Amino acid sequence: MNKNKPYIIFVFDFIAINFAWLIFFYFRVQTGLFDFVIMPAFLIPMFVVYCFWLIIFTFVGMYKTWFASSRFDEISTLFKSSFIGVLVLFFLIFIDDVSHGVDSPNRFLIFIYWGVLFLLVSIGRVTVRSIQRNLLIKGIGRRNTIIVGFNNKSKEIGDEIKLHPALGLDVVGFLAVKNENLGKEHNGQKVIDNIEKISKVIDELNIKEVIIVLETHQEDTLIDIISKCESKNVGLKIAPDLYEILSGQARTAQLYGFPLIDINPQLMPEWEKKIKRILDIVISFIALIISSPIILLMALAIRIDTPGSAFFRQERCGKNGKVFKLFKFRSMYDDAEKLSGPVWSQKNDPRVTRVGKFIRKIRLDELPQMINVLKGEMSLVGPRPERPFFVEKLAEEIPYYKRRLKVKPGITGWAQVKHKYDESVEDVKTKLRFDLFYIENMSLRMDFKILFRTIFVVFLGKGHYD
Numbered sequence: 322m323n324k325n326k327p328y329i330i331f332v333f334d335f336i337a338i339n340f341a342w343l344i345f346f347y348f349r350v351q352t353g354l355f356d357f358v359i360m361p362a363f364l365i366p367m368f369v370v371y372c373f374w375l376i377i378f379t380f381v382g383m384y385k386t387w388f389a390s391s392r393f394d395e396i397s398t399l400f401k402s403s404f405i406g407v408l409v410l411f412f413l414i415f416i417d418d419v420s421h422g423v424d425s426p427n428r429f430l431i432f433i434y435w436g437v438l439f440l441l442v443s444i445g446r447v448t449v450r451s452i453q454r455n456l457l458i459k460g461i462g463r464r465n466t467i468i469v470g471f472n473n474k475s476k477e478i479g480d481e482i483k484l485h486p487a488l489g490l491d492v493v494g495f496l497a498v499k500n501e502n503l504g505k506e507h508n509g510q511k512v513i514d515n516i517e518k519i520s521k522v523i524d525e526l527n528i529k530e531v532i533i534v535l536e537t538h539q540e541d542t543l544i545d546i547i548s549k550c551e552s553k554n555v556g557l558k559i560a561p562d563l564y565e566i567l568s569g570q571a572r573t574a575q576l577y578g579f580p581l582i583d584i585n586p587q588l589m590p591e592w593e594k595k596i597k598r599i600l601d602i603v604i605s606f607i608a609l610i611i612s613s614p615i616i617l618l619m620a621l622a623i624r625i626d627t628p629g630s631a632f633f634r635q636e637r638c639g640k641n642g643k644v645f646k647l648f649k650f651r652s653m654y655d656d657a658e659k660l661s662g663p664v665w666s667q668k669n670d671p672r673v674t675r676v677g678k679f680i681r682k683i684r685l686d687e688l689p690q691m692i693n694v695l696k697g698e699m700s701l702v703g704p705r706p707e708r709p710f711f712v713e714k715l716a717e718e719i720p721y722y723k724r725r726l727k728v729k730p731g732i733t734g735w736a737q738v739k740h741k742y743d744e745s746v747e748d749v750k751t752k753l754r755f756d757l758f759y760i761e762n763m764s765l766r767m768d769f770k771i772l773f774r775t776i777f778v779v780f781l782g783k784g785h786y787d
Contacts, residue, residue, distance in 0.1 A: 330384060333445035338374050341438040342367045348433070355427055370410075374438075377406045379592065380766070392450050396443050403442070407435035457489035464529035464556075466490040467522060469546055471502040471512050474560055475534035479510055493526050498535065498542060516546055523553050533559040544721055589763050596765060601701050605694040612688060619650055619676075619685060626676040629655030632689060637706035640729045644709055645698040648689035652677030684778075690732045702768040703731025704756040715749055725756050728763065733775040735759035735767075 346363055349355060378384060381402040383395070414428045456462055466482070468475050475495060482490050494513040497503050505512045514522055522528065531550055535543055543559070550557055589597070609616075620631035633651040636644050653672040673681065680686045693699040699706065704725040707715070716722045736755035759767065 337441040337445040341441045345434040454487045458486045463489045466492045466530040467528050468532045469496045470534040471495045476507045530556045605691040608691050627674050638712045648692050650686045652686045700729040700731045706730035738774040
């Protein structure tokens, strides 16, 4: 039972959810205990209710592809999510009854349905996880693991993994940070090489999990290891002591209560990526149609204010470093960087025109970027796209900067609603922390939160410079 294939969970949930509906329908309709003006349908409501629970369970992360997950934690999540879901169903039924002038106590029967649903889904999930746990203990689906670092903490983690075979991890050895530890061993597990050879070790030993256990003063080493592993198909985990070093680049995870933190987990499930793209297309198309009069007025105002084109096109780095042409309203004088070359904007920038100050204040200068969103070069939400010149420059000064290029850039983002416009490398470093937090926690829910905050910022007039 491969932990990366959650299809078995989908199947068990499908059976449990629909069987719960069958039992509830039989109790409520077929037993004759309750009177109905109109006989309720069976198949269509069953399909709708299943889709409802599928959405609820997906949003709370119940189909994430973790292995050896705590059954208690899973049932706890199921209890909370199903209770919230049944409250939503109750209020939908209540609203429907009120709109039709019906005063029926039968709506409270939905809580009986919730009990049946919770019981059946729990049984299905506990069964699956128990089978999975037993298979892992028997050696099926296990993952070769390397521990980076040879210190007291790494030895303790190696021992704990041995004590919990249901984790599905087989530690093949340690990698040394210091060459003096080469050849040493602990509890039968050897230091097989140093961290400079981590890529080679991953390939040769078919490593699937890398656990990083460094000292707190080895920040640069940590970043270097993550960079070396980024192109490999491995899971990265660090000891909690190092969490503050990454400052929001990690997503916490509990494996049987074992304190490890996932680094670079799956950025977004495929279904969320598809919905995100659909929303990008629909919203950008509607925005361009509705705002077309504003676009014409802004273009006219810019042309009247200063000579030059109303629109501005500039090369920016997109996903995976692919360069594209970004569209904006021109907010600076024409050829503003002709003599200076690429430079950051600054507060009270003399290159910004009168109209430019206004459209920057309310972020109308970014409206034409909806064209980039429609073309698929950008998204509504994501890290701001930077010019190739600055990307290379910043990548040399800031470790892990190119991590931003893992996702499509966006018109707005977590960094934009949390921090002002870039004026210096320090501003870039600050916003990088917010960008990395977004990347490691990106979801549709996070996107909606950012979009609402962006609307709030725009209406308050809190643009690039407050």
